[in-house]
Amino acid sequence: xxxxxxxxxxxxxxxxxxxVSRVGSTMPAEETLYDLAELFKIFGDSTRIKILYALLESxxxxxxxxxxxxxxxxxxxxQLRILKQAKLVKNRREGKTVYYSLADGHVHTxxxxxxxxxxx
Amino acid sequence: xxxxxxxxxxxxxxxxxxxVSRVGSTMPAEETLYDLAELFKIFGDSTRIKILYALLESxxxxxxxxxxxxxxxxxxxxQLRILKQAKLVKNRREGKTVYYSLADGHVHTxxxxxxxxxxx
DNA sequence: CGTTCATATGAACCATTGTTCATGTGTTTA
DNA sequence: TAAACACATGAACAATGGTTCATATGAACG
Numbered sequence: 206x207x208x209x210x211x212x213x214x215x216x217x218x219x220x221x222x223x224x225v226s227r228v229g230s231t232m233p234a235e236e237t238l239y240d241l242a243e244l245f246k247i248f249g250d251s252t253r254i255k256i257l258y259a260l261l262e263s264x265x266x267x268x269x270x271x272x273x274x275x276x277x278x279x280x281x282x283x284q285l286r287i288l289k290q291a292k293l294v295k296n297r298r299e300g301k302t303v304y305y306s307l308a309d310g311h312v313h314t315x316x317x318x319x320x321x322x323x324x325x
Numbered sequence: 326x327x328x329x330x331x332x333x334x335x336x337x338x339x340x341x342x343x344x345v346s347r348v349g350s351t352m353p354a355e356e357t358l359y360d361l362a363e364l365f366k367i368f369g370d371s372t373r374i375k376i377l378y379a380l381l382e383s384x385x386x387x388x389x390x391x392x393x394x395x396x397x398x399x400x401x402x403x404q405l406r407i408l409k410q411a412k413l414v415k416n417r418r419e420g421k422t423v424y425y426s427l428a429d430g431h432v433h434t435x436x437x438x439x440x441x442x443x444x445x
Numbered sequence: 446c447g448t449t450c451a452t453a454t455g456a457a458c459c460a461t462t463g464t465t466c467a468t469g470t471g472t473t474t475a
Numbered sequence: 476t477a478a479a480c481a482c483a484t485g486a487a488c489a490a491t492g493g494t495t496c497a498t499a500t501g502a503a504c505g
Binding site for chain 2: 215216217218219220221224225227228229231232233237238239240241242243244245246247248249250251253254255258259262263265266268269271272273277278302309311314315316318319320321322323324
C-alpha cells in the first residue's frame with residue numbers, strides 16, 4: 206500500500222519544479238492571453254477570413270460582400286458586427302448604404318503570417 | 326406592383342458588380358482560406374495559447390504543462406494532440422516522459438503579431 | 446511478469462457559435 | 476408620409492468543440 210502523500214501524481218508540482226516556476230514567471234498575464242485567444246478566435250472562421258481578405262482589396266458594402274461570398278445579407282451583417290467589435294473593421298454610412306473597410310494595418314500582417322504557415 | 330425581375334435584391338449581383346468581380350478575382354482559393362481559418366482556430370483557445378507561450382520559453386513534458394496551467398493531464402494531452410496535428414508542436418520521448426516543443430518559427434511570429442494588436 | 450507512472454484516447458456532457466428566419470431601424474424617394 | 480431598400484438584430488436550431496471521466500498504451504523497475 207502506497208503512502209497517502211504519493212496518491213497525488215506529477216500534476217501537483219510537475220516533474221521539473223524549477224522549469225515550471227521559471228516558465229511560470231515569464232508567462233504574460235492570464236487576461237492578456239485570454240484576450241489574445243479571443244482575437245485569434247475571430248480569425249478562426251472561414252466567412253470572416255473571406256470578408257477580411259475581400260476588404261484587404263477594397264472597401265465594400267454589405268450586399269456586395271454577400272454577393273461575393275454567395276451568402277445571406279443577414280449572415281454577413283452578423284459577422285461584420287463581430288469584426289467591428291474586435292476593432293478589425295470600421296464602417297462609414299453613405300445614404301442607405303454602409304461601407305466597411307479594414308480598421309488596422311495589423312490585420313494585413315496577421316493574415317500574411319498565418320498564410321505563410323499554411324502554405325508551408 | 327413591382328416587376329418580377331426586381332423581386333430579388335442586391336445580393337444577386339451586388340450594388341457594385343465591377344468591384345465584386347474585381348475583388349473576386351483577387352481572392353485566394355476557397356480551400357486556402359479554409360485552411361487559414363482552421364489554423365487560426367487552433368490559436369483561438371486560451372489553453373492552447375498558454376501552452377504555446379510556455380513552450381516558447383522551454384521544452385516541457387505533459388505533466389509540467391498541466392502543473393503550470395493548473396489543469397488535468399488529460400485536458401493538456403488532448404490539446405497537445407491538436408497542436409501536433411496542426412504541426413505547431415513536436416515531441417520527443419525520453420523513457421516514460423514525452424517532451425513537447427515548438428515545431429516552427431512561425432508560431433513565434435504569429436503570436437507576436439496578435440499580441441501587438443491586443444495591446445493596442 | 447506484475448506494478449507503477451507518464452501519457453494517450455474514446456465517450457459523454459455542457460457550453461459556445463454560425464446560420465436562418467422573422468422583424469426592426471434608418472434613409473431615400475415618389 | 477408611405478413605400479422601397481440597405482442594413483441590423485433577436486430568437487431558435489444544429490453543429491462544433493473543450494473538459495471530464497474512465498480506461499488503454501507503453502516504458503521502467505523491482
